[in-house]
Amino acid sequence: MLELDAITAGYERGAPVVRDAHLTVAAGEAVGLLGPSGCGKSTLARVAALLHRPDAGTVTLDGSRVTGWRHRAPRAQRTAIGVVFQQPRLSADPRLSLRDLIAEPLRATGRRDEAAARVRELSRTTGLGDDLLGRRPHEVSDGQLQRACLARALVLRPRWLVCDEMTAMLDASTTAALVAVVEAYRRESGAGLLAVGHDRVLLERWCDRTLRWDEVAAA
Amino acid sequence: MKRSAAVPRNARNALSAVGRSASEGSPPTPLLSVRGLSVRFRMRGGRHIAAVADADFDLAPGECLALVGESGCGKSVLASALLGLLPGNAQTAGSALLGDVDLLTADERTLARTVRGRRIGLVPQSPAAHLTPVRTVGAQLAETLRALTGTRKQDLDAAARAAAERAAFPVDHLDRYPHELSGGLAQRAATALALVGEAPLLLADEPTTGLDRDLVDRTVDELRRHVDEGHALLVITHDLAAAERVADRVAVMYAGRIVELADAACFFGTPGPRHPYARGLLNALPERAFTPIPGMPPELGDLPPGCAFAARCPYATDACAVRPAFTDGVACHHPPAEEPARA
Ligand code: SF4
Numbered sequence: 001m002l003e004l005d006a007i008t009a010g011y012e013r014g015a016p017v018v019r020d021a022h023l024t025v026a027a028g029e030a031v032g033l034l035g036p037s038g039c040g041k042s043t044l045a046r047v048a049a050l051l052h053r054p055d056a057g058t059v060t061l062d063g064s065r066v067t068g069w070r071h072r073a074p075r076a077q078r079t080a081i082g083v084v085f086q087q088p089r090l091s092a093d094p095r096l097s098l099r100d101l102i103a104e105p106l107r108a109t110g111r112r113d114e115a116a117a118r119v120r121e122l123s124r125t126t127g128l129g130d131d132l133l134g135r136r137p138h139e140v141s142d143g144q145l146q147r148a149c150l151a152r153a154l155v156l157r158p159r160w161l162v163c164d165e166m167t168a169m170l171d172a173s174t175t176a177a178l179v180a181v182v183e184a185y186r187r188e189s190g191a192g193l194l195a196v197g198h199d200r201v202l203l204e205r206w207c208d209r210t211l212r213w214d215e216v217a218a219a
Numbered sequence: 220m221k222r223s224a225a226v227p228r229n230a231r232n233a234l235s236a237v238g239r240s241a242s243e244g245s246p247p248t249p250l251l252s253v254r255g256l257s258v259r260f261r262m263r264g265g266r267h268i269a270a271v272a273d274a275d276f277d278l279a280p281g282e283c284l285a286l287v288g289e290s291g292c293g294k295s296v297l298a299s300a301l302l303g304l305l306p307g308n309a310q311t312a313g314s315a316l317l318g319d320v321d322l323l324t325a326d327e328r329t330l331a332r333t334v335r336g337r338r339i340g341l342v343p344q345s346p347a348a349h350l351t352p353v354r355t356v357g358a359q360l361a362e363t364l365r366a367l368t369g370t371r372k373q374d375l376d377a378a379a380r381a382a383a384e385r386a387a388f389p390v391d392h393l394d395r396y397p398h399e400l401s402g403g404l405a406q407r408a409a410t411a412l413a414l415v416g417e418a419p420l421l422l423a424d425e426p427t428t429g430l431d432r433d434l435v436d437r438t439v440d441e442l443r444r445h446v447d448e449g450h451a452l453l454v455i456t457h458d459l460a461a462a463e464r465v466a467d468r469v470a471v472m473y474a475g476r477i478v479e480l481a482d483a484a485c486f487f488g489t490p491g492p493r494h495p496y497a498r499g500l501l502n503a504l505p506e507r508a509f510t511p512i513p514g515m516p517p518e519l520g521d522l523p524p525g526c527a528f529a530a531r532c533p534y535a536t537d538a539c540a541v542r543p544a545f546t547d548g549v550a551c552h553h554p555p556a557e558e559p560a561r562a
Contacts, residue, residue, distance in 0.1 A: 036431040037402060127515060141291045144515065169428065171289035171457040172503040177511035198431040205505035 001026055002048060002160055002192060007057035007217075009040075009047050016055060018044050021217035023194075025160075027062075030186065030193040032203030035213030042086075044217070045164040045196045049083040062159065079109060082153030086165035088145040092137045098148040099123075099133040105156050122151040126181055143174040150178055154185055161186070163195045167202070179206050249277035250419055250451045251301075255313030256323070258293075258300050262308070268520040270296040272475045273313070275545070280419060283443065283452040285466035285483070287459060287500075289516065293475040294455045298424050301453075302339060303330040317420060336367050340413035340450075342423035342442070349409050350397040356383070356408045357393030360415065367416040386411035387441060403434045410441065421445060421452045427461045439465040459504060463487045471497040474516055474527035478550045493554040496528045526552070 002025040010016035017040040025031045035041040046052035047059060053069040060066065061077055068074065085091045092101055102122060103115035123133055126147040137145050146166065153161065161182060167175035183206075186193060197203050203210045256274040259267045271293045278284050286294045299305050301315055301322050315322040317338055325334065335341070343349035351359055360379040364370045370378045380390045388407040397405060406426065413421060423442060427435040439454075439461050446452045446465075456462055462469060466483040471494060479486075479494040492498045499512035514531040517523060525540040526532070532539070538552045 036433070143290065169290075172459055172500055173512040174289065175511075176503040176505070176509050179509070180511060199505075200432060202505045205509055 001060070001062065002194065003058075003060040004044065004048055005058045005060070007044065007047055007054045007059070009043050009052060009054040009057075011043075018047070018054075019218040021057070023048075023211070023216050025192045025194050027159075027192055028186070028190045029209075030195065030207040032207035032210035033194060033196045033213065033216060034198065034200055034203050034210055035196075036198060039213045040217065041196045041213055042164050045083075045162050045194065048194055049081050049162040050078055051083065075109065079105070079156045080158055081160045081162060082156065082158035084146070084150050084153045084161070084163045084166045086168045088142060088149045089137060092145060092149060094137050097134055097136055098128060098140065098145070101137075101148055102133075102151045102155055105152060109156065118155055119151075122154060125184065126151045127177065143170050146170060146174070146178060147181075150181055154181075157189060159189070159191050161191055161193045163193065163197075165197050166195070168197065168199075175202070249279050250317065251278040251453070252316045253277070253301075253313070254315075256297065256300060256315055257312040258296050258305065259310045260306075260308050261310065262520065266520055269475050269522065270309075270519055271300065273545070274477050276470055276477065276480060278420070278451045278453060280451050281446060281449050282468070283446045283454060283466045284468045284470060285454045285456060285462035286470045286472060286477075287456055287462050288472035289457055289500075291516065291519070292472040293519070294472050295424060297472075298422060298453070298455050301422065302335060302341065303327065336363070336418065337416040338418050339420045339422055340416060340418035342410050342413045342421060342426050344425040344428055350405065350412075352397055355394050355396055356388070356400070356411075359408075360393070360411060363412055363415045382411050382415050383408075385414055402430055403437065406430070406434075406438050407441070414445065419449075419451060421450050423452065423454045423456075425456055425458075426454065427456065427458050432460075435461050436464065459487075459501065471500070474522060475519055476527065476550060477545065478528070480548050493549045494528075494551050495532045495534050495555060498555070499531075526550075 004021060004023040007018055007021040008016045009018040021044050023033070033041055043052060047054050050066060050069050050073045058065055061080060064077070066073065066077060096104065099119055102119050106112060106115045106118060128144065128147055128151070132140060132144055163182065167178055182193065185191060193207070195203060195207055253274055253276050256271060257269070258271040259269050261267055274297060276284065286297065288294050300311055303322060303325065305311070311323045313323065317334070320329065320334060322334065357379050360382050361375040364375060364378050364382065379393060383390050383393055386407045388404065388411050392400065392404060400408060426442065427438055430438060435458065442452060442454065443465050454462065454465055463483065469481055469483050469486045470477045471479040473496045479492060479497045481492065486492050492501055502508040503511050512531055517527055517530070523529065524542065526543050529535045529539045534553045534555055536553065543550045543552045
């Protein structure tokens with residue numbers, strides 16, 4: 001279970017962008033979080049992904065209370081969550097080839113020897129051919145780069161996925177393809193999903209249940 | 220799919236019929252006439268990338284054409300070509316006549332002085348980036364008015380208010396800076412600027428990217444209002460729902476070519492799209508089958524000699540090793556028969 005309880009979070013003292021948010025995702029469940037841009041949903045997604053420390057409230061991951069965020073999060077918790085953001089160009093190191101980009105979390109956790117096999121497997125599921133794996137971010141399209149970022153999010157076989165506007169920049173076919181990759185992974189692994197977005201039709205089609213921002217957080 | 224455009228489609232057709240000639244067979248006088256437009260980029264090592272090949276279309280006053288396709292299909296390059304904003308390594312062929320000016324061969328001085336802003340108003344992709352951050356919206360409108368219309372100093376205030384009102388930008392926000400505006404208001408401010416020069420042709424490049432659905436609807440409804448007032452509008456977008464809401468006709472681009480050009484009501488309703496790629500794109504929508512087209516588009520620098528969609532196409536045959544000509548609104552050797560009505 002991924003539980004967010006009474007979360008208040010922001011970037012400036014006294015000006016929280018998320019107030020008193022409550023959200024629970026059961027193991028294996030897919031929950032959509034729907035809200036307009038600027039409402040704070042991305043900040044809440046970062047809290048859930050252990051990337052942003054909240055000012056108040058608790059996050060509980062599979063029964064253990066989270067006490068550290070970012071590099072202060074214990075490795076076992078950090079690696080239990082895969083994250084995909086809206087803008088692949090902002091989150092991808094421009095110096096790495098897509099192959100290294102995907103494998104990077106394995107290297108960072110000392111599992112370098114698994115990299116080749118795992119990248120091969122993920123490149124198949126995400127549809128990235130050998131030629132594309134050798135290129136750097138500026139040499140591929142947004143859709144291709146987002147496929148690589150999704151592969152990276154899956155490389156450690158996380159029990160949880162947080163997708164923050166993963167497809168907002170993409171065309172209909174690439175959107176459907178990426179959602180299909182996420183769903184195939186979830187079927188095989190039983191991972192839970194928090195999908196944050198502004199497209200109601202998409203989230204309702206994708207997720208088991210979809211919550212509006214005003215049902216989750218205080219105004 | 221939800222259909223609740225600001226203007227009912229039949230009323231819209233009646234309107235655009237005004238732009239079209241009354242008698243069948245004699246086409247309306249287009250405002251913009253594009254023929255054989257091609258753009259190639261010369262790359263290092265003498266390679267070429269064919270970003271746009273042989274685009275043909277017309278656009279009449281009071282009409283909206285949506286150019287749809289995924290990122291990298293060439294639609295933004297086509298827009299840049301019309302604005303004369305291609306990078307130095309681009310080579311163009313064909314023609315794009317806007318009245319008596321060929322946008323592809325006109326010199327920069329003509330484009331800057333008489334075309335951009337005056338004959339073509341650009342509604343930009345990211346309005347926040349398009350607006351000058353250190354000046355208020357009112358000051359930017361006044362400056363653009365002075366530059367494009369020669370409005371006298373003492374009349375600028377009133378003219379700026381009128382320009383804001385035309386784009387539904389609230390006049391009590393004219394003293395705000397761009398970063399103080401919501402996404403929707405920034406979009407309206409940018410639209411107000413695009414309308415200042417009374418350009419007959421509006422070109423909107425991905426005007427709804429990153430906007431929430433409500434804001435998408437409002438933005439395209441406002442654009443539609445300007446079409447109904449007589450502007451011609453070319454919308455470039457990957458957002459099919461936005462295209463459906465605003466357009467009279469749809470052009471689908473794939474790998475640098477227009478592969479289908481169709482009436483919007485037929486395309487989004489029945490009988491539906493005719494080109495297999497266009498059909499796949501619509502079927503990928505979450506409100507439809509939500510099924511992706513297998514594979515990815517080919518590289519523009521490495522196109523197959525035949526149909527560029529063949530590797531992904533369920534209808535491909537040996538005939539498709541030859542590039543299909545664009546005839547009767549579609550570039551395909553085997554346009555599939557009408558799709559059975561969807562449940
Ligand atoms: S020409 Fe052939 S490969 Fe191309 S879209 Fe038509 S049927 Fe498919």
